[in-house]
Amino acid sequence: MDLAGHPLDVVLSDDAIARITRGRHFVEDVLGGDGRPVYGATTGFGPLVIFEGRDSATEQCDNVLQHLTVGQGADLPVPIARASVLVRALSLAQGLSGASVSTVDALCRMLSTGFAPAIPTWGSVGASGDLVPLAHAVQSLRGVGHAFVDGERMPAADALAAVGLTPLELDGRDALALVNGTSVTTAAAGLAALSAQRSVKVAIALTAALADLLGAVPAFLAPSLLKAFGHPEVATTGEDLAWWLNETTPSQDRPLQEPYSIRCAPQLLGAARSAIGWSTQTVSQDLRGVSDNPLFFPDEDLVAHGGNFFGQPSAFASDLLSSAVTQIGNLAERQIDMLVDPGRNGGRPPMLAAEPGRHHAIQGLQVLSTSLVVAMRRACTPAAMQSVPTNLHNQDVVPFGTQAALTAYEQAQKLRLLHGALGVAVRQAAHLDDRASTASRCTGLVAALSEEIDPITRDRPLDEDIRVAADVLDRHTQEVSP
Incomplete structure (x- = not known):
């Protein structure tokens, strides 16, 4: 799904x-x-299922889309929007939704x-x-x-023309099949899980680099x-941390x-890795499943109305992702706090400033880190059980998976920034002391950061450095981690 943020060749197989x-x-x-009744094709929608739908398939398409085009707020990030289309195509391609080949192919061409x-x-x-967000997605394609x-950003008609696509033409079944699934939830949760997996590797590498610079036993x-x-x-x-710390030379001055x-990092990050692994598995099951209603089974001559x-599942998975990612953020913020404290940072100056008072080095960076971790903690209220009945009590219990998944995605983005801040701090700590990295792999990590981030000899804006460090850490740990 990471690749869906940019043009991606997706081809329907013959099968x-x-x-x-x-x-x-x-x-x-x-x-x-x-004459069997088929929800959404011969009927109204939601609690209005007891009434007949419109007369034609084209009118039935408008029947489902128009009343759902009510979304508010900022646009979702482009990677989530495009991944949502990919996830919807994967579900429809299993052939149980009764969508047309032309509709699924149109998603692939987009x-x-x-x-x-x-x-x-x-x-x-x-x-x-995700009725409302997917209705907006389908409307854009129309x-x-x-x-x-x-x-x-531009009017949808202009956007279609700019890329050589024609407006999507649908009937009632196609329209309902496009909106009646949890594809936005699954896309956001999947992207959050992938980011969280990368962040575990980054957290392990940074913890090892910090331990090496401090001379920890x-x-x-x-x-x-x-x-x-x-x-x-x-x-x-623990094995991964030991891999990074191979050849480290402990300091005689450490307690x-x-x-x-540092000491409990294996327990914390191991537990987070387990939680993220379960969440990733759950989202993977969503990706392999069919999310729609009704479903059609020709071999059984069955039109199955239910709750797929x-x-x-992704609601629970996303809430767990948010908790795991936030605890990794707590770890990163505490590690930054250790580096600014001359009583715990191996004898380096406060705030890692070469001339404290005349310059302040990472003082503002720590304030940012405090802000980020508190924002993450506040966002950790679980969404998966915040059920509020709606839709004339047709939807009398709801999972709020979309909110859970979008929160998990935002949490993962904040964690990347926290790790970027810690990366800048580690790079500065390595610059300030005679004790350089002694473990070769940690030395390589510091060198990768140093190639793109200058030492702080005089105060300067660090906002871009933090983002650059986040990118360097993602790239380097993907290339060299065990």
């Missing part, structure tokens, strides 16, 4: 075309044959361009799918509302000690036991 075609033919046979629908943040409760082309990584804790991910994290922000658009 997928066959599945979609067979499902579509079954829907057409049902609607033209025995993904090959720089087009992205403009999707407002607010509107979904994550039940009956030339209604707004869209982005290569990041530039690595006894807290003893394999037998961590194995005795009983959690495999903790032992694995017998380091503060928890209920985003509870």
Whole structure:
């Protein structure tokens, strides 16, 4: 899903075309044959299912889309908007939604361009799918509302023309199939999980670099000690930290036991890795499933009406992601605090300033870090059980998975900035003391940061340095981590 933020070639296989075609033919046979009621095709929507829908398939398309185009707030980030389209295409390509080949192919063709629908943040409760945000996405593809082309916002009709796409034409079944799934939730949760996985690697590398610069004794990584804790991910994290700290030379001036922000890092990051792993597995199951209602099973002659658009799994997964990512953020903020304190930073000056008072080095950076971690803590209120009945009590229990997933995505972005700030601090600590890194892999990490970030010899703006450091850390740890 990381690749969906930019033009991406997505091609329907022959098997997928066959599945979609067979499902579509079954829907057409049902609607033209025995008079079985089919939700959204012969009926109204939601609690108005007890009433008949409009007369034609085209009017039924408007029936579902127009009343759902009510979203508010800032547009979702382009990577989430485009990933949502990809996730919807994956679900429809399984052939159980009765969508047409032309509709699924249109989603694939959109993904090959720089087009992205403009999707407002607010509107979904994550039940009956992401109805409101997906309605805005479909409207963009129809030339209604707004869209982005290569990041530039413009009227949707102009955006379609700019990339050589024609407005999407739909009937009622296609329209309902496009909006009646949790694709925005799954896309945001998936991108958050991928970012969180990268951040675990970054947190391990930064913790090792900090321990090496301080001369910490690595006894807290003893394999037998961590194995005795009983959690495999903790032992694995200890092995990764030991890999980074290979060849480290401890200082004689360090205490017998380091503060928890070093000594307990394997336990904290191992637990976070386990939680993120479960969340990632849950989102992966969502990606392999079909999120829609109703579903059509030609082999059983079955039109199944149910709740496969209920985003509870990703809601739980996203709330857990937010908690795990925030605790990793707590660790990073405490490690920055250690580096600014001359009583704990290995004898370096306060705020890592070469001339304290005349210059302030990372003083403002620490204030930023405090702000970020508190924002993350405040956002950790679980969304997955904030159920409020709506829709004439048709949706009488809802999971709010979309809000949970978008929060997890934002938390992951804040963690990247915290790690960027810690990266700048580690780079400055390495610059200020005669004791350089002694572990070769930690030395390589500091060198990668130093290539793009100058030492702070005089106070200067650090906002761009923090973002650059976040990118360097992501790139370097992906290339060299065990």
